[in-house]
Each structure stands twice: as C-alpha cells, then as structure tokens.
Amino acid sequence: VPGKPAMGSSGTPILIDWQAGTLAGNAVEQSSKTLGELPGLFRDESARQRLDPETLVYRVQLWQPVHAGTEGGLFWGTTIVEPGKVGAEYFMTHGHFHHIRNRGEYYATVQGEGALILMPEGGQARQEIMSLGTLHYIPGNTAHRVANTGKTQLVFLASWPSDAGYDYDLIRHSGFGASLIEVNGKPVLVPNP
Numbered sequence: 001v002p003g004k005p006a007m008g009s010s011g012t013p014i015l016i017d018w019q020a021g022t023l024a025g026n027a028v029e030q031s032s033k034t035l036g037e038l039p040g041l042f043r044d045e046s047a048r049q050r051l052d053p054e055t056l057v058y059r060v061q062l063w064q065p066v067h068a069g070t071e072g073g074l075f076w077g078t079t080i081v082e083p084g085k086v087g088a089e090y091f092m093t094h095g096h097f098h099h100i101r102n103r104g105e106y107y108a109t110v111q112g113e114g115a116l117i118l119m120p121e122g123g124q125a126r127q128e129i130m131s132l133g134t135l136h137y138i139p140g141n142t143a144h145r146v147a148n149t150g151k152t153q154l155v156f157l158a159s160w161p162s163d164a165g166y167d168y169d170l171i172r173h174s175g176f177g178a179s180l181i182e183v184n185g186k187p188v189l190v191p192n193p
C-alpha cells in the first residue's frame with residue numbers, strides 16, 4: 001500500500017532518529033553491558049575490578065524482523081558505547097566472530113569518535129577510525145569490536161544476516177591479540193603480551 005510506513009512484527013512503525021542513531025518502535029529490543037558483565041576482556045583486569053561494576057559500557061537496540069537463524073534475512077541494530085577507560089584502555093564492545101563464520105556486516109558511525117578493531121581468523125588485528133559518517137564493511141571470517149576513543153557517546157548503526165549468530169567464546173578466551181590503549185593522548189593498537 002503506498003504511503004504505508006515500515007512495520008515491526010507488532011504492527012507499529014520502526015523509526016530511526018538519524019541525528020541520535022536511536023531506534024523507536026514496539027519491536028525494538030534493548031540490551032546493555034556493564035563493566036561487571038565484561039570480566040577478562042580488558043588488558044588490566046585489576047583496573048576493571050576497581051571500577052563500579054554497575055558502570056554502563058554499552059547498550060544495543062536491535063530490530064530482528066525475522067527469527068534469529070533465518071537464512072536470507074537481515075537484522076538492524078544501533079550500538080551506543082559510553083566514553084571511558086579501564087586503565088589506559090578505552091571502553092569497547094565485547095566483540096565476536098559470527099557463529100556462521102563467513103557472514104559479513106556493515107557498521108556506520110552516526111555520533112562520536114572511535115575505532116573498529118578487526119581481526120581476520122588466524123590473522124592480525126587492525127583498526128579503522130570511526131567518526132561521523134564513516135561506513136565500514138566487515139568481511140566474513142573476521143572478529144569485530146568497537147572502542148570509544150572520544151569524550152562523548154559513540155553511536156553506530158549495524159546490519160548483518162539474520163543467520164550469522166554470535167561466537168563470543170573465542171574472543172573471551174583469546175581476545176584480539178591487541179588492545180586499543182591511550183598513549184600520549186592518542187589511541188594506539190598495542191599487541192598483547
């Protein structure tokens with residue numbers, strides 16, 4: 001029907017605020033991660049333990065118009081990473097490979113300053129700088145994580161296949177082989193010992 005707005009599964013429109021990057025609509029799901037929920041991810045674990053575990057690190061707004069695992073569908077999400085550091089390491093998302101390894105993804109920055117850290121399977125981590133308007137293609141077989149290197153919230157949009165799934169375990173156990181650390185006021189990707 002011409003003029004009919006996009007509908008979520010519950011029949012209400014899904015709207016994106018292009019300024020803020022945020023999503024609205026009944027079908028939008030929300031999740032969040034605090035420092036207490038991210039043990040072992042940061043280089044300086046004792047620095048993490050000294051901080052308030054209730055501190056918000058990031059939240060995700062997610063639109064899954066089809067069931068997770070559906071082949072051929074797409075998901076859409078907004079991630080908001082708070083500014084902050086654990087020791088010298090910037091607040092960041094957990095990071096993951098996709099469960100179906102070869103699935104790719106788009107990230108696009110709508111607010112703030114940061115870095116997309118990419119690690120191809122069996123390869124070395126590298127970073128792409130994120131700032132207003134940067135568009136990032138994450139190839140398949142590549143772990144991805146975002147760090148907020150600025151003083152304000154970092155907001156990015158993402159879209160990925162609905163059957164991609166998540167593999168967090170490999171990152172929890174082995175990390176990215178490098179950490180994004182502030183050195184003389186600048187973000188530097190430093191190899192882990």
Ligand code: PAN
Pocket residue numbers: 060077079093094095096105144145158160164166
């Ligand atoms: C994103 C991420 C989101 C949160 O939607 O899931 O930014 O990061 P973590 O999942 O690593 O906690 C995405 O990459 N989906 O595939």
Ligand code: ZN
Pocket residue numbers: 096098105144160
């Ligand atoms: Zn992903």
